[in-house]
Amino acid sequence: MKSLYIFLFALLYGSLSGQYYFPPLAGNAWDTVNPSSLGWCSQKLDTVHKYLEARHSKSFIILHKGKIADEIYMNGFAQDSAWYWASAGKTLAGFLTGMVQEDGLLNVNDKTSDYLGTGWTLEPQAKEDLITIRHQLSMTSGLDYNISDLNCLEDTCLKYLHDAGNHWYYHNAPYRLVQDVLENASGKNMNTLTYQKLGSTIGLAGLWYDYVFYSKARNMARFGLLNLNKGNWAGTTILQDSTYLYDMVHPSQNLNEAYGYLWWLNGQSSYRRPGLDIVFPGFMVPEAPADMYMAAGKNDQRIYVIPSMDLVVVRQGEAAYTSQLALSTFDNELWELLMDVFCQTTALHESEIVDLQVYPNPASGFVNISSSFELKSVQLISLQGEVVKRQKKEFSKLNIQDVAAGVYFLQFETLAGESFQRKLVVK
Secondary structure, eight states: OHHHHHHHHHHHHTTGGGTSOOOOSSSSOOOBOOGGGGTOOGGGHHHHHHHHHHTTEEEEEEEETTEEEEEEEOTTOOTTOEEEOGGGGHHHHHHHHHHHHHTTSOOTTSBTHHHHOTTSSSSOHHHHTTOBHHHHHHTOOOBOOOSSOTTOOSGGGOOBSSOTTSOOOOOHHHHHHHHHHHHHHHSSOHHHHHIIIIIHHHOOOOEEETTEEEEEHHHHHHHHHHHHTTTEETTEESOOOHHHHHHHTSOSSSSOTTBSSSOEESSOSEEEOTTOOOEEESOSSTTSOTTOEEEEETTTEEEEEEGGGTEEEEEEESOSSSOOSSOOHHHHHHHHHHHHHTTOSSOSSBOOOSSEEEESSSBSSEEEEEESSOEEEEEEEETTSOEEEEESSOTTEEEOTTSOSEEEEEEEEETTSOEEEEEEEEO
16 A cells, blocks of 8 residues: 555656746745735735744745745844754755665665664664664664763663664654764765765755754755655756655654654644653644644754645744754744735644534545535545545535545635644545
């Protein structure tokens, strides 16, 4: 079944580059688009800008199909100012891992010790040998996180707690060692590797220093656009491996559904937060579109990618509130405001309103819909953001006989202009 999803994923996005604009590799030229021409409630952007400035932001960009729809700098920042990506840079290392694998220099199923040497941890050798690059990318190395410094790379800090693949925890050290794996596999340092793979192909400019990437906001936007277009830049394939591209932005394990290969994923039934060994029910960012995935760094460094809306959104700055690793309340607050800009009264999230029922669930053949609302339309949307079914009348029953088994979202639009969503499992 996964191979079918990957095929549809590649088919759906394989020709998107013809729809998107891509800026030149060098210089500051970048086409813009008037938000009003997109049908947005553009007058509400002022509210977004005031919120961002009050929440210590420095740069903010919205791309629509590659063109700049909004760009603002504040709090002493300018277009040429550089800032750190923090853990948002994890996604950059993750993408490079796919490219180095495509070169045949490593495989994500290889033991990490193949590249770091045996004894890189203090684990018994049999336990160390269980750890693969895939476990590093998915935060499931099993290494002990009950230590004072989660960035410590010394073997004395890398101790056994769980067998690899059996526990999820946001542990920074195993990720940082992905960079060491890349350097040893490729024979290049991270700056050289990044320039050769992405600087010369998409114009990405920046600097790795002490495992952290620094760049201007527009370089974050370039990287977001590359991912939005599934590894293709202006018709040139940068990363061809559709399986790896799919795995990057889909659940990489069943311990934290909201985590791919170093990307955070919205639209899942539950999620875990950094620093907490707790599963939270519901969407990670309820106010954001279900298909949104994001590069998330400390103090709210963000690259949001939303395939269903052809959007990339970038934010750099100080912490919106207190310093947090990856996730914070900032995401939901920002997306509530952004959905107003996009003239969406509510986001694609699982509504808490009980007057809308979908049954049976899981379902096959037909699914029944009971609602006290006057509905205008019902859409069945795949996890990749594709509209699989659209119904504009006879809302009490939806025919799903020809829908492939999997997880989908039913999006309901009312005559009053409200939107609600329910998750549906098709058997």
